[in-house]
Amino acid sequence: MSGAPIAVLQRVPLxxxxxxxELARVASVFKERRFSQGETVIQQGSGAAAFFVIDxxxxxxxxxxxxxxxxxxxxxFGEMALIDAGARTATVKAATDLVCSGVxxxxxxxxxxxxxxxxxxxxxxxxxxxxxxxxxxxxxx
Amino acid sequence: xxxxxxxxAAEDTALFGSKAVGLGQALRDGLPVPPGVALAGAVxxxxxxxxxxxxxxxxxxxxxxxxxxxxxxxxxDEDGADASFAGQHLTLxxxxxxxxxxxxxxxxxxxxxxxxxxxxRQRVGLFTRPSVGVVIQALVDPETAGxxxxxxxxxxxxxxxxxxxxxxxxxxxxxxxxxxxxxxxxEGEILERTAGRKDVAFRSLADGGTFxxxxxPELVERLCLGDDQLAELNRLADRCxxxxxxxxxxxxxxxxxxxxxxxxxxxxxxxx
Numbered sequence: 001m002s003g004a005p006i007a008v009l010q011r012v013p014l015x016x017x018x019x020x021x022e023l024a025r026v027a028s029v030f031k032e033r034r035f036s037q038g039e040t041v042i043q044q045g046s047g048a049a050a051f052f053v054i055d056x057x058x059x060x061x062x063x064x065x066x067x068x069x070x071x072x073x074x075x076x077f078g079e080m081a082l083i084d085a086g087a088r089t090a091t092v093k094a095a096t097d098l099v100c101s102g103v104x105x106x107x108x109x110x111x112x113x114x115x116x117x118x119x120x121x122x123x124x125x126x127x128x129x130x131x132x133x134x135x136x137x138x139x140x141x
Numbered sequence: 142x143x144x145x146x147x148x149x150a151a152e153d154t155a156l157f158g159s160k161a162v163g164l165g166q167a168l169r170d171g172l173p174v175p176p177g178v179a180l181a182g183a184v185x186x187x188x189x190x191x192x193x194x195x196x197x198x199x200x201x202x203x204x205x206x207x208x209x210x211x212x213x214x215x216x217x218d219e220d221g222a223d224a225s226f227a228g229q230h231l232t233l234x235x236x237x238x239x240x241x242x243x244x245x246x247x248x249x250x251x252x253x254x255x256x257x258x259x260x261x262r263q264r265v266g267l268f269t270r271p272s273v274g275v276v277i278q279a280l281v282d283p284e285t286a287g288x289x290x291x292x293x294x295x296x297x298x299x300x301x302x303x304x305x306x307x308x309x310x311x312x313x314x315x316x317x318x319x320x321x322x323x324x325x326x327x328e329g330e331i332l333e334r335t336a337g338r339k340d341v342a343f344r345s346l347a348d349g350g351t352f353x354x355x356x357x358p359e360l361v362e363r364l365c366l367g368d369d370q371l372a373e374l375n376r377l378a379d380r381c382x383x384x385x386x387x388x389x390x391x392x393x394x395x396x397x398x399x400x401x402x403x404x405x406x407x408x409x410x411x412x413x
Contacts, residue, residue: 031250032191034244049256050256107270
């Protein structure tokens with residue numbers, strides 16, 4: 001079966017405002033993609049085509065060749081590719097044999113174009129992310 | 142119109158892509174192409190999305206091919222643009238079983254939707270969703286295979302240039318061997334035969350995929366094509382030029398003593 005787990009998509013900040021039926025619509029266009037251990041999944045600096053959720057296996061995330069973190073089943077990467085297909089900010093390599101669910105810019109865009117509610121919620125979320133980046137975390141207490 | 146057809150019935154490049162239609166035309170013209178089926182871009186998309194009906198249709202369509210398969214991408218031309226996209230030319234050899242076939246078709250879909258393919262599309266100003274067809278053929282498991290130019294691609298001389306090696310032609314295409322090199326005049330005179338250094342041969346694995354086999358030392362520098370085979374290749378070059386026009390770039394294979402045409406396209410010069 002195709003599709004990404006909705007529970008994972010609920011944790012993606014970009015989708016924070018979407019309800020379950022809207023998340024299900026997004027999840028329905030994911031396609032499975034497999035990588036062998038050692039394969040490069042995405043390359044820093046390359047144009048970005050797809051957002052991935054890890055179904056099984058592990059990846060290492062490298063920035064400028066330095067390992068930054070390990071991601072596992074239920075983790076995700078590359079969500080900004082869905083909006084502007086801009087350059088990848090990190091390299092991701094399969095640390096084990098890897099099964100992902102991915103959705104491309106081309107398949108995501110029609111969902112937004114067909115559904116103004118999803119589009120509007122994404123805009124609101126992007127503004128939230130922008131404000132949080134601009135203003136930093138709220139002061140404690 | 143059906144979106145899953147025998148290769149011989151693939152006629153619409155907008156549906157099936159240029160490779161499928163080229164091979165379909167070759168079959169219609171009586172050229173010795175291995176049998177196969179063509180999948181339209183929409184079916185490839187559905188299989189990659191694990192649509193059960195699409196998977197079933199594809200599995201049924203290949204039932205008559207028997208044995209291992211070759212799965213190749215067939216880029217769909219868009220707005221007259223050159224569809225020679227990076228990452229869009231993918232060949233998966235020795236695909237066995239329904240699950241592996243679904244995975245192979247998915248891999249072709251992702252090759253057209255990869256970061257490198259999208260980057261290329263943006264660079265050439267293509268902002269539409271990619272579409273890729275698929276050709277599935279019975280796998281030819283050859284004794285000898287290689288490439289042939291119907292005109293010399295370097296000098297432009299009116300002669301056949303043939304490069305040949307042992308096993309699957311990927312050893313030549315991927316540059317893993319120094320192939321035997323032959324030049325044959327249009328009239329069939331053998332102008333040159335130079336043995337290469339064929340240290341490895343690509344072979345099919347019983348459970349799918351390929352491996353590199355070490356070639357027996359006495360065969361490494363022994364010519365792998367005889368006069369009869371060179372004459373047959375020259376006749377194939379004639380026939381391809383009659384059908385497609387001058388200056389063709391041909392991939393061929395000899396299996397069980399039978400010569401097969403795997404691909405025939407216009408010669409592209411370096412930097413073109």
